[in-house]
Amino acid sequence: MVKVRTEDLLNQFQLELLAGEDGIHREIFMSDISRPGIEMTGYFKYYPKDRLQLLGKTELSYFDDLTSEQKRNRALRLCTDITPGIVITRGMDIPEELVEACNKSGVPLMRSPYKTTRVISRLTNFLEAKFAPFTAVHGVLVDIYGIGVLITGQSGVGKSETALELVKRGHRLVADDSVEIRQEDYDRLIGTAPPLIEHLLEIRGLGIINVMTLFGAGSVRSYKKISLVINLEIWDQKKTYDRLGLDEDTMKIIDVDVPKATIPVRPGRNLAVIIEVAAMNFRLKRMGVNAAEEFSERLTTMIEQEKSTLDMDLD
Incomplete structure (x- = not known):
């Protein structure tokens, strides 16, 4: 303590x-x-x-x-x-x-x-x-368009490489490998990097790189509120993944349920772009724009119209 x-x-x-x-x-x-x-x-x-x-x-x-x-x-x-x-x-x-x-x-x-x-x-x-409750999570925390995105997944799945690509695209790194999290309010989680590895990123094959030295002071942040969790996992053909985005999953960190999305990883998928879009889509949802619900409403309307047309033809 x-x-x-x-x-x-x-x-x-x-x-x-x-x-x-x-x-x-x-x-x-x-x-x-x-x-x-x-x-x-x-x-x-x-x-x-x-x-x-x-x-x-x-x-x-x-x-x-x-x-x-x-x-x-x-x-x-x-x-x-x-x-x-x-x-x-x-x-x-x-x-x-x-x-x-x-x-x-x-x-x-x-x-x-x-x-x-x-x-x-x-x-x-x-x-x-x-005195806020404290925990540490294995993952990478990146500030993407003002959204604190915690990237989790098994070791070697590509979290740090994805974070590096996000930094190259203009986003800011908060922590790599280990994210220290404090619950400063009943629904507010703040993530920081341990002092030993602050501003550092580990890339297999290259070793440790200093993100601030390579990309400038604008490429890093000292802390960020965690708003979204992206879990990376190796693609499992036997598993059914969400294709519409209607189902909302959460991850419990200390006492806070954080929205969570699972992204399957396989060769050819640009994870950085997908996570970037996930952050933008999360912002839109907070503004009241939900593409999945909009699509569902369109589909329901179309089905009802088709049903009405069919009933009229039968009459």
Whole structure:
């Protein structure tokens, strides 16, 4: 599991560290962020002390109205041994009682110059991405006309060679051989390449090639949302393949069902062009244009017309 520490937030968002420097290596265990408003009144029964705490204008305004003794009490109770940190927004002045409590307990006290809602949004997005469910899939991920296409299949079926042809046709490589996938939302899968093989492509007979060096920076991407899976398999004459495209298959990756198409491979078939057209057809379907359904409707209409003509002739 990925480990996230308070120090990562300092580096990522250029937060100002004001106190509790000894605790910057504290680990953050969840993406939820707490705004301890009711705790400022003294009610700590359900205080989520293991979350990152965020104090905005409302919380600090209430804090300023408390007595000195109440301020020290609230500050000490906010700072526990498992609290990963406290973030102050809007660049506001920090109460001295809170600084003392953070230094005493080793809770990092950080400040951001931005508005509270913006800070919450950025911190949440960062932590959600870090804690997202993760898996790795054997395949190739290519950005084709803005559609993230994951090409899968048995080893040696021609995935990397097809990806190379797609790159030559102007599309962008994301990952070859191993695709690291994170589920950043309930229906959003983001694919990236492992750092060791980023921008690299393995072609049997040639070895490892650097796609960015050969074809330029426009030929690669660091990450891409996976929208379509293309499975390549050796042509099996005994198997019946979909010829109309009415049947929609899916592949489950983590908790998301991704549309999947199976393309049989045999000599003479231009896989790059077929996958390119599959991506374009997928885009059309998302825009409401389905060629298979249109053909089915035409066929149904023609059959009904023929049937009506035949009935009239019989009458």
